[in-house]
Amino acid sequence: MLSLTLTGLKLKNPLMLAAGIMGTTGGSLKRIADSGAGAVVTKSIGLEPKSGHSNPSMVDVDCGYLNAMGLPNPSYKNFQHEIDTAKEGGVPVIASIFGGCSLDFSQISIAIHADAFELNVSCPHAQGYGAEIGTDPILVEEITHAVKNTVDVPVWVKLTPNVTNIKSIGLAAQRGGADAVVAINTIRGMAIDIESGYPILGNKFGGLSGRAIKPVAVKSVYDLYEALDIPVIGVGGISDWKDAIEFIMAGAQAVEIGSAVGNNINIFNEISSGMEAFLSEKEWTLEDIYGMAHQV
Amino acid sequence: MLSLTLTGLKLKNPLMLAAGIMGTTGGSLKRIADSGAGAVVTKSIGLEPKSGHSNPSMVDVDCGYLNAMGLPNPSYKNFQHEIDTAKEGGVPVIASIFGGCSLDFSQISIAIHADAFELNVSCPHAQGYGAEIGTDPILVEEITHAVKNTVDVPVWVKLTPNVTNIKSIGLAAQRGGADAVVAINTIRGMAIDIESGYPILGNKFGGLSGRAIKPVAVKSVYDLYEALDIPVIGVGGISDWKDAIEFIMAGAQAVEIGSAVGNNINIFNEISSGMEAFLSEKEWTLEDIYGMAHQV
Amino acid sequence: MDAGRHIWDGASSMKPINAEIIEVVEETPTIRTFFFERSFDPEPGQFVMAWIRGVDEIPMALSYDNAITVQKVGPATSSLFELGSGDSIGIRGPLGKGFDRKPGHILLVAGGVGAAPLAPLAEKASSEGMKVTTLIGAKTKKELVFRQRFEKAGNVLIATDDGSEGKYGYVTQLIDNNKDYSQIYCCGPEIMMKKVLDKVPPSKAQFSLHRYIKCGIGICGACCLDGLRVCKDGPVFSGDVLKKSEFGIYRRNECGERVKV
Amino acid sequence: MDAGRHIWDGASSMKPINAEIIEVVEETPTIRTFFFERSFDPEPGQFVMAWIRGVDEIPMALSYDNAITVQKVGPATSSLFELGSGDSIGIRGPLGKGFDRKPGHILLVAGGVGAAPLAPLAEKASSEGMKVTTLIGAKTKKELVFRQRFEKAGNVLIATDDGSEGKYGYVTQLIDNNKDYSQIYCCGPEIMMKKVLDKVPPSKAQFSLHRYIKCGIGICGACCLDGLRVCKDGPVFSGDVLKKSEFGIYRRNECGERVKV
Ligand SMILES: Cc1cc2nc3c(=O)[nH]c(=O)nc-3n(C[C@H](O)[C@H](O)[C@H](O)COP(=O)(O)OP(=O)(O)OC[C@H]3O[C@@H](n4cnc5c(N)ncnc54)[C@H](O)[C@@H]3O)c2cc1C
Ligand SMILES: Cc1cc2nc3c(=O)[nH]c(=O)nc-3n(C[C@H](O)[C@H](O)[C@H](O)COP(=O)(O)OP(=O)(O)OC[C@H]3O[C@@H](n4cnc5c(N)ncnc54)[C@H](O)[C@@H]3O)c2cc1C
Ligand SMILES: Cc1cc2nc3c(=O)[nH]c(=O)nc-3n(C[C@H](O)[C@H](O)[C@H](O)COP(=O)(O)O)c2cc1C
Ligand SMILES: Cc1cc2nc3c(=O)[nH]c(=O)nc-3n(C[C@H](O)[C@H](O)[C@H](O)COP(=O)(O)O)c2cc1C
Ligand code: FES
């Protein structure tokens, strides 16, 4: 009862693994697929191998996490076999990719075979990548367009909330031909060690994820649903089935789950059974609740 | 040991009541002054009496609150006696004011007597006020300039985090002659009631405050400290003395406390004794830790 | 079904809870009691914020562990009156501080729908072995609320504005100054409560107040009576505290402007 | 001093805790133990993330309730070696799953600084009445770690690469296949652990692994060995699980590229 077609991909449920969570190895992606996810998104993959920012690269703050991984990845040249292994999980595998310009994005997307691409133009702590370009509608449109011209699978664009107006960036992605947008990436944030005065993260600042950001993500999804004609995929702070329902009511056709996977690798199974129980009790379908907050 | 001079105002400690928290009546402001605050900021006051958005206007979300009060206030014409009552508390009283254009701001500031003004150009849920103007550097500069020309007490400008680049707005305030900036106001967010699909707030969306936003506020303060020559006042998610220390290390000369007052009206006394104990143990002064995260 | 929730969920988060109405009882022509399928375990005197979706969220005393008793006065209460069994509303609460129960012979003074928080107090007090005398006032006989509940809990005296039942006149006139009550509990229109306050020893009396409530959790300050938050420090206050305050003189409207009571 | 904290603080938040060094013990020319003023109450085999401020944060097994034992190999460990009593570092942890203690006669196989998580296991097991035999391997006599702790806990056999103490050769050569150990516990260089795995019944053996750790809390996936997270599902894994994995064949570098072990 939770199955759907998302930008042409058939999913058994609307719950996907978010980019950058256990997404560097084929084995870990397969493990998540095996534990009930409707689809999995890989770690963001770039042109050259990257070791990321120095540690500490993640810290547990109240109600969420700050991370500044710095996009560590083995590069697209070493990644196809991980995707192939992930595919053994039997669910769509979406390649998250990043680059500094539209040429980088095309070069990577042409070389990689995946069920869809998610363009990371939204990482808040990687100089010259991610949010540095994702705050500029012209660049976002250009990059989306470039990848759409290169591949014949769906292209999703992942948006940053660190902008004055997320709708204008979503509209740019839509103009570029995106099949969907994904909202949100992490919110820039920082934590300081009061014993020493040091910023805790090696990169000094990073991106906030987890429960803390859920209301911000829900609002972004709600706004994008109103502004765009293409589907919105929600992400940010989902940690139980109620959260997933809330995002779908806000206008998300599907959701991604990141931080909450750490403490509960079985979360996809748990959320899908929770959602099923709720929908049966209410005698609602997934379609009924999709965008419901806009209709009441 | 916690006393300081902030934009010319003498404070016994760097802990102030944030705008919109128990700030509508002189009696409640005085109560907070009596319970240890170094200064108090009033509810934002506008041109005409305003009843605010319909209820629910506040909801407790995980790790914070969403509110959409809608700037209810009795207007500046009915407010001077509240300030006068608040002054009986013996600490500086800062008038928070809002308007739709620089004329509104001048008109209000000329009529009100207070120890300083805080310009609210950052409320995320009031159409035509607050963040609708606070995201535009030209308007922020103009409004700041107008109030500076009108009054001869310090003028602080309160910034919204809902922008691509908070530094550019801070710089605009500085150019306009601001004596300090205050960061941050709430982050736009939303919560949906899954039983019905209704957005919970009467206004549908609102502003996120409380612990959830602390890392975002700390990062904003850190960035503004680097970009500006005028003092930064930190606010967002402070609920214990450690949080206050963290903000000061990030570069805040003083802090404001909002949401956490609800469950702990004695928080100002508690935080100041916690800070004093910490500083003595470390043999540090307030001056030593100010901006420490930039020096390590 | 709640797996994946973190340790901080539950107690700290207080979104509106869905409360299904299981029964509606007509207490008077203008007052109805709405019973919910779940109990809120209140202390007598605590209230909830009742969210009539799409309309408004308003404060209501809990008149039973699982019910509110509502007088129809305007848009939100009228919308509530359109709901029946099977419908549901959102509830935040219980909120605020209830009555402080003192042993001995207590006097309750109820004006109109002010009986709502007092009826559970009467029941609880009598079950704890206290002697309870209640004075009930209403416009007319038909508008008397919870008469039977008060009678079961103790002695009852009645006053109506039109004399259709009990004493002709105001409930305040029933207060017997010669009796030495251990504590006096009062809820009703502010004017009436002010009269009670003027008649009794303030340190022995507690009043449940009405003020305009927005957040309901002690943050926004909309409900302040001088420096006191009705939603959090109250709604019940001791007469001592009220004596020195603006109580009975003025209140604040939605804008925070002072309005004569 | 912690007033104002909400219910969700504490357990759920795991920022680095300040840990002051109270003593540094030189175990070997390249290995030192740093004792902290606070205990971390670990299960033997759990680790912490040790933050040398301004330098790096690295995983370290807890070799005592309140200590880590560090081999100087690169920038972070070298910076740590410059710290002494009174200095402090940041600690997140204890993290991961420690050794699963089975009753009976257990065998420990320690290679180099791999003795760190095994020494507290030996002590705990022997205090619980289990019989403990330890095989310690090192390059040379001077590099033997925790010999006395293991001797106190049971029987010890030694092997050194240069024959300066005990058997000349590898510690794996000391494994006595005829003995029926209830469980075998092993920590050391991966090549050595792989040899052990090949020599013993996998279902009876547990190995504490080293992989590149970033988040340390099971989210980022940097430490994955096939689908297993060394930081969260491990660092201790049963031989069964490792037998079917990439263990001993390749690991991942900081970029996630496969590198031959
Ligand atoms: C602590 C407390 C407990 C209460 N308990 C009861 C009860 O048990 N039974 C009962 O019938 N009524 C109770 N009330 C009063 C009730 O909240 C109002 O009657 C109701 O809000 C009216 O809403 P309306 O839209 O129908 O009327 P409106 O026409 O909107 O208002 C009618 C009156 O109610 C007041 N009111 C409206 N909204 C609010 C609000 N958010 N907070 C406070 N007052 C408001 C208005 O100021 C006005 O005086 C209580 C009020 C408080 C503060
Ligand atoms: C679970 C676990 C427990 C460990 N316990 C101990 C111990 O008790 N005592 C001890 O001396 N060593 C231990 N190590 C190894 C220790 O973490 C490395 O020696 C240390 O990180 C080296 O840092 P460096 O900067 O000095 O050297 P570098 O020159 O940076 O690296 C030297 C080696 O250490 C590895 N390394 C560097 N950073 C990390 C990292 N973040 N995570 C994992 N490996 C890293 C490198 O990949 C390289 O192989 C443990 C490792 C793990 C994973
Ligand atoms: C450790 C970590 C690594 C991440 N790496 C990426 C990444 O490589 N690409 C990307 O688009 N988003 C990345 N994200 C963002 C997540 O995909 C997600 O948008 C965000 O964490 C919010 O969701 P959550 O609250 O469920 O974690 C990362 C997040 C975390 C916590
Ligand atoms: C109920 C409520 C009302 C507020 N009203 C105002 C206001 O009138 N003017 C203003 O500048 N900020 C207002 N704020 C924002 C706070 O002053 C503060 O910037 C924000 O809540 C973050 O701080 P906190 O996390 O400590 O609450 C309000 C916040 C809340 C929760
Ligand atoms: S209604 Fe907000 S403080 Fe009482």
Ligand code: FES
């Ligand atoms: S280091 Fe991040 S999952 Fe293990």
